[in-house]
Amino acid sequence: MFRKTKQAAAERHDGESYGAFVRRQFRKNTFGIISLYVVSFIFVIAVFADVLANEKPIVASYKGETIFPVFKEYAVDLGIATWDKHLLNVDWRRLEYDWAVFPPVPYSPETTDKMLVSLKERAPSAKHWLGTDDIGRDVMSGLIHGSRYALSIGFVAMGIALVIGVILGAIAGYFGGTIDIAISRIIEIVITFPRFFLIITIVALVEQGSIWLIMALIGITGWTNIARFMRGEVLRVRNLDYVSAATALGYSTPRVIFRHVLPNAIAPVLIYAAFGIVSAILFESALSFLGFGVPPTVVTWGSVLFKARSSTYSWWLAVYPGLMIFITVSAFNLIGDALRDATDPRLRS
Structure with a gap:
C-alpha cells in the first residue's frame, strides 16, 4: 500500500492543479469510470423517459x-x-x-391493460417485456419513469441536507465557542431520533402525501453527518494563512466564510453527497415498499416492489425493480469510493 502511494505521488505532474490531479486519479479507477457511465445512462433514461415509454x-x-x-x-x-x-x-x-x-415502450406508467386477467398473461412477454403488475400496468414503463423519481429524490433530498449541513457545520467550525457547542448539541439531539421511523411517523400523520414531502423529510433528517463533517473541515481550514490574511485585511465574516473557507473545505463534503444520494434512494424505496411512500398514482421503483407483496408468484415485480435499485446504489457507492480515493491526501504528499 505504501509503495503504491509513493508511486502515485511520484506520478504527479509538475504544476498540475488539484482539480486536474483528482480527475487523473479518478480516471485510473476502472470501477469508478464504469459506474459513472452507468449513472449517466440512467440519467439519460430519466431525462427522456416520456420519449422512451409513453x-x-x-x-x-x-x-x-x-x-x-x-x-x-x-x-x-x-x-x-x-x-x-x-x-x-x-x-x-x-x-x-x-x-x-x-415510443419503444408504448405504455405510460399509469396505463392499464385490462385484457390481462391471469398470472400467465401478466408475465413477461413480447407485448410487455418485463411483465405487468396486478392491475395491468407495464413494469418496464414504470422502471423507466421511476428512474426520474429515483434521481430526483436522491439529488433534491441530498441538496436540502447539504444546504442545512454545510451552513450549520461551517458556522460551528468557524466561530467555535458557545455557538459550536450549541450546534453540536442540536446535532446530537437530532441523531438520537431513529430517522427511518421518524419519517414513517410524519408521513402517516399527513393526510395528503406527495413526492415532495418525501424529498423534504429525507433531506431535513439527513443533514447531521454532513454538518459534523463540515465542522471538522472548517476547523482545519480556518487557521490557515490565507484565511488569517483575509481576516487581517478587514474582510467581513460572511465574505471570509463563503469566499475563502467554504471553497477549500467543501470538496470532501461533496464526495460524501454521493453516499447520501444512495441513502435517499434506499429510504424512498423502503418507504414505498412498506406503503408509506409516494401516492398510489406515482410509480417508483419502491412502489413496484410494493406490488410484489400482494402478488407472491409475480417474481418479475420483485426482481426487476430490485435489480434497478441494486445497480443504481452500487454505481453511486463506487463513484463515491473512487472520488474518496482520488482526493486522498496521501496521494498529494
Missing part, C-alpha cells in the same frame, strides 16, 4: 394534421398550450392515425 405517439399524422403529442404534453404542463377538444381524454392507442411513430 402511450402517446412521438409524432403522428391524424386527420391530415401532423402532431407531436409527447412534446405538446410538456407545453400543456407548462401552461403555454392546450389540447384540442377532439384530443382531450382520448385513448391514444385506439385513435385511427394516418401513420404514427410510438
